[in-house]
Amino acid sequence: MRVRTRVLSAVTATGALLALSGCGAADMTKQASPYANAAGAKTVTLSVQNWVGAQADVAVAEYLLKHELGYRVDRVQIDEVPAWDALSQGRVDAILEDWGHPDQEQRYIKDKKTITPGGDVGVTGHIGWYVPTYFAKKHPDVTNWKNLNKYAKQFRTAESGSQGQLMDGSPSYVTNDKALVKNLGLDYKVVFAGSEASQITQIKQFAKAKKPFLTYWYKPQWLFKKVPMTEVKLPEYKEGCDADLKKIKCAYPHTPLQKYFNANFAKKGGKAAAFLKNFKWTEDDQSEVSLDIADKKMSPQDAAKKWVEGHKSTWQAWLPK
Amino acid sequence: MSTTAPTTATPRVADTDTRTGPVQALLRRRGLAKLLVLAVAAAVLVPLVHAQWPGALWPSDLTVDVSGPLGKANDWIIDNRDSHWLFAYFLGYLSNGIVVSVRAVYLVLLAGGWAGVVAGAALVAWRVAGVRLAVLTAASFGVCGLLGMWVPTMQTLALMVVSVVFAVVLGIVMGLAAGLSDRIFRLLRPVLDTMQILPAFSYLLPVSLIFGPGVPAATIATVIYAAPPMARLTALGLRGADTGVMEAVTSLGTTARQRLLSARIPLARKELLLGLNQTIMMALSMAVIASMIGGAGLGDRVYQALGTVDVGAALAAGIPIVLLAVVLDRVTAALGEDRPGAQSAEDTSPLRGWRGWSVAAVVTVAVALAARFADRLDWPESWTVDIVEPVNTAKDWMVDHLHTGLPVVGGTADWAAHFTTWILNPVRDGLQGLPWVLVLLVVAALAWLIGTWQTALTAVLAMAGIGVLGVWDKSLDTLAQVLAGVAFTVVLGFAIGIATARSQRLERLLRPVLDVCQTMPQFVYLIPVVMLFDIGRAPAVAAAVVYALPAVIRITTQGLRQVDSGAMEASRSLGSTNWQQLRQVQLPLARPALLLALNQAVVLVLAVVVIGALVGGGALGYDVVFGIAQGDLATGMVGGVAIVCLGLMLDRVTQPTARRDHGAKKGA
Numbered sequence: 008m009r010v011r012t013r014v015l016s017a018v019t020a021t022g023a024l025l026a027l028s029g030c031g032a033a034d035m036t037k038q039a040s041p042y043a044n045a046a047g048a049k050t051v052t053l054s055v056q057n058w059v060g061a062q063a064d065v066a067v068a069e070y071l072l073k074h075e076l077g078y079r080v081d082r083v084q085i086d087e088v089p090a091w092d093a094l095s096q097g098r099v100d101a102i103l104e105d106w107g108h109p110d111q112e113q114r115y116i117k118d119k120k121t122i123t124p125g126g127d128v129g130v131t132g133h134i135g136w137y138v139p140t141y142f143a144k145k146h147p148d149v150t151n152w153k154n155l156n157k158y159a160k161q162f163r164t165a166e167s168g169s170q171g172q173l174m175d176g177s178p179s180y181v182t183n184d185k186a187l188v189k190n191l192g193l194d195y196k197v198v199f200a201g202s203e204a205s206q207i208t209q210i211k212q213f214a215k216a217k218k219p220f221l222t223y224w225y226k227p228q229w230l231f232k233k234v235p236m237t238e239v240k241l242p243e244y245k246e247g248c249d250a251d252l253k254k255i256k257c258a259y260p261h262t263p264l265q266k267y268f269n270a271n272f273a274k275k276g277g278k279a280a281a282f283l284k285n286f287k288w289t290e291d292d293q294s295e296v297s298l299d300i301a302d303k304k305m306s307p308q309d310a311a312k313k314w315v316e317g318h319k320s321t322w323q324a325w326l327p328k
Numbered sequence: 329m330s331t332t333a334p335t336t337a338t339p340r341v342a343d344t345d346t347r348t349g350p351v352q353a354l355l356r357r358r359g360l361a362k363l364l365v366l367a368v369a370a371a372v373l374v375p376l377v378h379a380q381w382p383g384a385l386w387p388s389d390l391t392v393d394v395s396g397p398l399g400k401a402n403d404w405i406i407d408n409r410d411s412h413w414l415f416a417y418f419l420g421y422l423s424n425g426i427v428v429s430v431r432a433v434y435l436v437l438l439a440g441g442w443a444g445v446v447a448g449a450a451l452v453a454w455r456v457a458g459v460r461l462a463v464l465t466a467a468s469f470g471v472c473g474l475l476g477m478w479v480p481t482m483q484t485l486a487l488m489v490v491s492v493v494f495a496v497v498l499g500i501v502m503g504l505a506a507g508l509s510d511r512i513f514r515l516l517r518p519v520l521d522t523m524q525i526l527p528a529f530s531y532l533l534p535v536s537l538i539f540g541p542g543v544p545a546a547t548i549a550t551v552i553y554a555a556p557p558m559a560r561l562t563a564l565g566l567r568g569a570d571t572g573v574m575e576a577v578t579s580l581g582t583t584a585r586q587r588l589l590s591a592r593i594p595l596a597r598k599e600l601l602l603g604l605n606q607t608i609m610m611a612l613s614m615a616v617i618a619s620m621i622g623g624a625g626l627g628d629r630v631y632q633a634l635g636t637v638d639v640g641a642a643l644a645a646g647i648p649i650v651l652l653a654v655v656l657d658r659v660t661a662a663l664g665e666d667r668p669g670a671q672s673a674e675d676t677s678p679l680r681g682w683r684g685w686s687v688a689a690v691v692t693v694a695v696a697l698a699a700r701f702a703d704r705l706d707w708p709e710s711w712t713v714d715i716v717e718p719v720n721t722a723k724d725w726m727v728d729h730l731h732t733g734l735p736v737v738g739g740t741a742d743w744a745a746h747f748t749t750w751i752l753n754p755v756r757d758g759l760q761g762l763p764w765v766l767v768l769l770v771v772a773a774l775a776w777l778i779g780t781w782q783t784a785l786t787a788v789l790a791m792a793g794i795g796v797l798g799v800w801d802k803s804l805d806t807l808a809q810v811l812a813g814v815a816f817t818v819v820l821g822f823a824i825g826i827a828t829a830r831s832q833r834l835e836r837l838l839r840p841v842l843d844v845c846q847t848m849p850q851f852v853y854l855i856p857v858v859m860l861f862d863i864g865r866a867p868a869v870a871a872a873v874v875y876a877l878p879a880v881i882r883i884t885t886q887g888l889r890q891v892d893s894g895a896m897e898a899s900r901s902l903g904s905t906n907w908q909q910l911r912q913v914q915l916p917l918a919r920p921a922l923l924l925a926l927n928q929a930v931v932l933v934l935a936v937v938v939i940g941a942l943v944g945g946g947a948l949g950y951d952v953v954f955g956i957a958q959g960d961l962a963t964g965m966v967g968g969v970a971i972v973c974l975g976l977m978l979d980r981v982t983q984p985t986a987r988r989d990h991g992a993k994k995g996a
Contacts, residue, residue: 041431041543042483042624055632062632084632085622086957089541092406093622098542114406165748166864166944174863178941178950179957198864199950201942204637205858205867212731212741212862304638304720 040098042081051279052081054090054099057177058203059229063296064103064128066307068286070315071322076278086179091267095121100272101283104128105265106181116267123273125266129287134181134225134259136173137236142219151240152191159194161219167196174222175199176206183255184223187241190256195221207301210234227290229297281327288321362776370769377765386764386795393798395962402961405537423544426490430543434486442478442707444696445469451688453655457662464658468651475644475715477626478707484615484625484652487543491550491611496604499555503562503603507596508588513563523556525975527935528617530968533955536621546623554611561603565596605660612653616849617939620956630851634942639723639855640716646852653847727859744861744870747812752865756808760801767804768792774981778923787980790973799970805947806937806974809865813872813933818926821877825884825925826910835885842878850875850936858943868940868949876932880925887921888914927982934975948974 040052051072055065069080085093091111093099115122138149148154159171166172173195175184184197200206206222207230213220214234224236241258248257266283273280292314299310315322381387409415437445446469454462472481502520506513532549539545569592577591593600619627629645731739759767771791776784794803828835853874857867891914899913915922941949948967955964 040624041427041486042434057632057634081624082628082632083542083622083624084619084628085541088957088959089536089621092959093541096540096542098540098622119410164862164864165745165753165866168753177957178954199941199944199946200863201940201944201946201950201953202634204634204855205863205943208637208855208858209863212859215731301637304640304716306641306716 040081040083049077049277049279050079050081051101051276051283052083052099054093054102055082055084056087056090056102056104057084057179058225059297059301060130060227060293061104062300062307063293063310064286066300066311067288067296067314067322068103068283070308070311071325072279072282074315075326076282078279086177088179091115091122094267094269095119097269097271100269100276100279101125102267103283103286104130105267106132107262107265121270123268123270125268125273125284127287128264128266130227130264130290130293132225132227132262132264134223136184136221136239136241137224138219138221138239139214139217140235140237141217143237149239150237152193152242155221155239156192156194158219158221162195162221164198166198170194170196171221173197174206174209174220176223177202180223180225181259182223183249183252183259186252186255190254191242227294229294229301232294232298233302278327282325285325285327287325292318292321363773366769366773366776370766373769374763374765378763385760386798386800388798390796391798392796394966398962398965402537402959409538409540419538422548423539426494426544426547429490429493430486430547433489434482437482437486439700440692440696441699441704442469442473443699443704444692445482447695448688448692449655451692453659455684455688457659461655461658461662465655468655471651472648473707474711474713475647476709476712477629477645477648480624480626480629480645481648481652484627484649487547487550487615487623487625488608488611488652491547491554491614492604492608494547495551495554495607495611496558498551499558499603499607500562500600502555502559504566506559506563507566507592513567516559516563520556520560521979522972522976523552525931525979526553526972527938527975528553528614529935529938529949529952530971532617532621533952533961533964533968536956537959537961541622543622543624545621546618549618549621550611550614553614554607557606557610558603561599561606562596565599565603566592568599569595601660601663604663605657608656608660609653612649612656613847613849615649616851627849630849634851634855637855637859638716638720639852640719642852642855643719644715646848649849650844650847654843723856723859726856730860740860741862744864744866747866747869748864751812752808752869755812756805759804759808764795764800771977771981775977779980779983783980783983787977790977790980793973794970797966797970797973799948799951799966802947802951802967803970803974806934806949806971809869809872809937809940809945809947810930810934810974810978813869813876813937814926814929816869816873817876817880817929817933820873821880821925821929822884822922824877825881826888828881828885829888829914830906838881842881845874845878850939851942854939854943863944865940865945867943868937868945871940871943872933872936875936876929879928879932883921883925883928884918887918887925890921891917923982927979930978930982931975934971934978938971 042050042052053065053068055062065082069082072078072080083093083099085099087106088108088111090099090102091108094102095115116124136152143150146158149158155171162171162173163169164172171194173184173188173193175182175197176199178199178201187193188195188197200209210220210222210224210230211234221239222236224230230236242256244258244260249255249260266286268276268280268283273284276283296310296314299305299313300307303310305313381389440448446466449469450462450466453465469481472478502516506516528549531552532545535549535552536545539548573591573595574587577587582590615623615625616627616630619625619631622628626645626649630642630649633639633642633645731741762770768788768791772784772788775787794800824838828838850871854867854871857870857874861867861870895913895917896909899909904912937945938949938952939945941947941953948971951963951967952971954960955962955967
């Protein structure tokens with residue numbers, strides 16, 4: 008008898024818990040992080056992508072949100088496509104640097120309306136193939152894709168075997184390189200470094216030994232200041248030439264990088280949302296912070312602090328009135 | 329994934345002891361018969377198959393392209409996540425429940441303030457395990473704060489508490505069912521076996537797709553990973569209940585439920601607590617991997633540090649994880665021990681039993697309130713020590729001096745290149761060049777020789793599954809990396825194990841190093857290995873060796889130590905030298921332990937080699953990382969399932985137990 012009442016009360020308690028957690032249907036698409044707004048602090052959750060430029064954006068935004076507007080900021084590292092998903096669910100409030108995801112834009116902005124565009128970051132991104140400048144100076148014709156096969160031998164590594172190595176980075180990056188190598192008839196093997204961290208490490212190691220290498224890389228990027236690199240010309244980019252991966256034969260486009268907000272946050276995010284909307288800086292600003300973080304190994308907070316102290320006029324325009 | 333290995337080990341050793349001696353001889357003769365059967369099968373099959381599908385790689389006619397349906401499933405989940413009943417009335421509640429619980433625990437921890445949490449943790453440790461552990465606990469939490477990791481540590485702790493509670497409940501339910509019903513026990517065993525050899529990496533993607541990246545997904549992945557030991561040990565404890573006691577209780581006219589509550593469960597206390605301990609350890613080792621799908625906390629800090637090649641920052645976040653593991657391990661282990669504590673006769677202090685607990689509770693609340701009134705809830709920012717810079721300086725020195733250009737021996741990068749060219753490439757090309765039927769036959773032969781026809785069948789089916797999924801060549805690439813890693817691990821591990829078995833001093837010296845290797849998140853040492861070995865498969869293998877080595881060393885040491893002292897003395901009295909004794913007595917007698925060490929090496933190396941995709945390991949791991957990064961279920965799932973198949977095959981091929989029903993204790 009006693010056991011039965013206990014079971015009964017357990018069932019009731021569970022029911023009550025379910026009712027508390029939202030009557031009727033539970034909406035999985037609207038769930039903030041359990042750490043958000045804890046203990047009465049206002050929090051903003053920012054998605055950080057794993058390249059340093061995005062980390063610089065977040066570091067400066069975090070610093071100003073914390074010290075000028077009094078928010079607690081949670082950073083969560085998620086890859087690009089899942090970050091869109093998390094943004095639509097409200098698990099993060101904003102993405103500060105997006106390199107163009109047409110499928111996701113269609114799905115979440117136009118169809119579901121759970122994400123709203125937040126405007127330009129102020130930085131234009133470009134992906135390409137690069138060789139170190141010390142090598143390009145010695146062999147000027149390497150900078151045209153037509154001559155790449157001539158140099159394949161020099162770009163060989165243990166990983167690429169008998170072919171030249173074209174180093175790609177993180178699996179989360181937009182890349183057509185495998186298709187390009189095939190369609191352009193190049194004697195190269197695409198070797199994925201697996202993460203930007205290992206790619207940067209590898210580039211630095213190559214540069215230290217003054218070895219030739221060919222890599223997928225992007226601008227703006229602080230590493231150019233440490234290891235000067237020259238772009239290899241690929242067939243020119245034209246609107247729509249990258250639509251079909253099987254036939255693709257052209258370079259990557261230039262993309263003005265975008266900010267995106269959770270729709271709910273954009274409406275009700277108060278000063279934080281207004282501030283993030285106003286956030287817009289230049290490539291030089293971003294590189295300055297990135298270089299401090301990634302090369303001088305300053306903590307993102309310290310790097311942001313240093314930049315903020317030196318560029319008062321820039322960020323004061325971002326603060327909501 | 330980490331600390332479990334050695335404990336997993338012990339029981340199996342005992343089981344397999346029965347196989348040595350005459351049984352062994354019989355087995356060997358039976359082995360010959362098995363090989364003969366397979367040889368005949370090969371003679372018939374190979375030419376036939378070769379005529380039908382020439383070429384070494386798995387024929388494309390025999391593959392099933394699942395990318396279409398999986399891609400559709402992917403879109404369906406995203407489009408229906410906010411409306412379909414499955415999500416709205418079931419998964420949504422689950423997800424909400426997790427968010428609410430994690431938040432509740434986190435809020436309690438924050439409300440306690442750092443002083444309250446340190447006091448509370450230390451007092452619990454004191455009640456459970458004595459003063460020494462209380463001091464260790466307080467110091468460990470202090471270090472977490474000093475490293476500037478207080479808030480992430482609390483986030484991880486909140487996540488851990490909730491995951492462990494869920495895992496323990498799930499484990500106990502499964503364990504109760506398996507412990508009370510033989511049929512369920514038989515049904516559940518292969519499920520638990522599989523759950524335990526699944527590399528956690530392989531199911532991150534589906535979980536994160538269903539729940540969205542974030543805490544709920546991370547919690548679910550952790551629960552799946554951490555529940556099996558609890559289930560196994562619960563079942564074991566219930567089944568192992570002393571029959572005499574049970575009969576006595578039955579004769580008193582008790583009902584089945586009374587017997588369960590008053591006799592079986594109390595008798596199984598030790599196993600239940602060991603299960604709790606193992607579950608906590610596994611959950612913690614998952615904390616970092618779960619950060620790939622937005623798990624937040626310390627794991628996320630480690631993962632972010634990997635993004636900036638920042639070993640110092642990774643270490644600053646990794647150390648708290650190690651400390652949490654040590655504290656939780658020692659405290660829960662003490663729970664299960666019969667210590668001179670509260671219940672024993674010699675404890676006559678006024679603080680025994682509930683009185684001690686209430687003192688602990690009152691002091692905790694008092695400290696928390698004091699901190700609140702002093703407005704000192706957050707860890708003071710001035711009380712932090714920056715280890716990032718010194719660590720990075722040390723690392724830079726290492727890289728500058730070891731990477732290339734050492735005279736005569738060459739730098740680490742040169743070794744890695746040689747390793748890739750001379751070992752990894754030939755092994756991979758060799759495997760890929762073998763006709764696929766032959767690969768299946770070899771797998772069958774190995775698994776049958778060491779196990780039963782059922783294990784052989786499982787292994788062959790797993791391998792065939794890889795072919796059907798269309799990732800045959802990638803899987804063989806991964807397999808080549810695993811084999812190379814295992815070879816390294818086993819050679820090094822046996823050598824060090826033999827040395828430590830002979831010297832207590834060396835073992836004491838090595839113990840903390842091994843502890844750290846096992847609990848330090850693998851992501852932390854992925855960065856240094858790239859710096860030393862360049863990108864590619866070589867650093868992936870190196871990281872795997874670091875991770876798997878401690879388990880192999882521990883099992884080897886233990887196996888050698890447990891060799892019958894009578895046999896050892898006999899051999900000594902016959903005047904054998906140390907070396908003869910080792911080779912002719914100790915090693916043969918410890919064979920089951922050595923085989924088990926091999927099995928553990930295989931499973932652990934596989935778990936890390938796939939994570940090695942983050943440093944250029946490529947192959948199957950890359951597919952999974954790609955799937956997670958791009959939200960691409962088709963690529964990611966196929967890669968994940970293939971990893972599972974590979975794990976299943978490798979486990980069966982190296983599983984030292986012949987009759988697995990003896991192994992009820994296995995995997996505890």
